[in-house]
Amino acid sequence: MGKNKLKKFAQNETFKHVIQPDNKEVLNGDFRLKGKWHEEFGNNNPIVLELACGKGEYSAGMAEIFPDKNFIGMDIKGARIFSGAKEVEEKGLTNVRFIRTKIDFINSFFAENEISEIWILFADPQIAKPRKRLTSEIFLNRYIKTLKPNGLLNLKSDSDDLYEFTRDESLPEFNAKTKDVQFEKLEDTSALYESGIQQFDETMQRVLNIRTFYEQMWLAQGKKMKFLSYQLNR
Ligand SMILES: C[S@@+](CC[C@H](N)C(=O)[O-])C[C@H]1O[C@@H](n2cnc3c(N)ncnc32)[C@H](O)[C@@H]1O
Numbered sequence: 001m002g003k004n005k006l007k008k009f010a011q012n013e014t015f016k017h018v019i020q021p022d023n024k025e026v027l028n029g030d031f032r033l034k035g036k037w038h039e040e041f042g043n044n045n046p047i048v049l050e051l052a053c054g055k056g057e058y059s060a061g062m063a064e065i066f067p068d069k070n071f072i073g074m075d076i077k078g079a080r081i082f083s084g085a086k087e088v089e090e091k092g093l094t095n096v097r098f099i100r101t102k103i104d105f106i107n108s109f110f111a112e113n114e115i116s117e118i119w120i121l122f123a124d125p126q127i128a129k130p131r132k133r134l135t136s137e138i139f140l141n142r143y144i145k146t147l148k149p150n151g152l153l154n155l156k157s158d159s160d161d162l163y164e165f166t167r168d169e170s171l172p173e174f175n176a177k178t179k180d181v182q183f184e185k186l187e188d189t190s191a192l193y194e195s196g197i198q199q200f201d202e203t204m205q206r207v208l209n210i211r212t213f214y215e216q217m218w219l220a221q222g223k224k225m226k227f228l229s230y231q232l233n234r
Pocket residue numbers: 051052053054055056074075076077080101102103104121122123124212213214215
């Protein structure tokens with residue numbers, strides 16, 4: 001492993017807002033903060049999850065826009081989390097935490113109704129492994145265990161495959177199977193910056209204009225950004 005990565009890992013250990021649980025802590029049981037995240041933040045504000053957060057641009061960016069919400073970024077890659085964690089520290093933001101873990105363990109970290117919103121930004125479309133897509137049925141079933149009634153599931157993506165899979169297959173099929181738990185589509189645009197963004201209010205436009213590391217790469221290649229938003233009704 002490169003020296004630079006090791007340095008970032010070591011610095012992550014010093015950040016109070018970076019949580020790096022041992023797999024043993026979550027594999028066979030619940031993480032110590034499950035159901036206690038409001039205590040951890042010291043308030044009762046809504047908790048927003050950024051999944052596959054990479055460098056955590058949305059957690060850090062939204063934390064500034066919404067000081068009355070709490071943000072938790074989850075990703076398995078410590079060197080990427082380090083970038084977001086450093087930004088959060090430099091800006092003195094107290095409403096952000098990062099967890100270095102597999103999203104697959106989400107239900108070991110969060111209790112029923114603990115989460116108000118989930119954001120998925122530029123997740124890998126996992127072309128060859130549909131079960132690993134973060135909007136597959138497997139993950140949706142995990143999300144509904146922790147997302148509040150009327151909670152939001154938001155997806156921003158460059159990938160036509162992931163966008164179409166989510167919109168046309170996974171969510172409709174999920175809704176067809178679970179009559180009492182429904183994801184209602186609130187927003188759907190396949191050309192966010194060209195035609196979609198004007199329909200949102202000023203605050204949401206600021207949010208949607210946050211550009212992640214991967215988004216900047218895809219924009220430089222001329223790709224169009226897609227955005228989907230669903231509300232959980234039960
Ligand atoms: C394409 S990157 C996008 C990162 C960031 N959202 C962005 O837009 O720059 C995908 C990220 O998902 C993370 N990831 C993929 N599957 C994961 C899983 N099951 N658990 C935790 N992290 C995962 C990877 O580590 C990587 O940082």
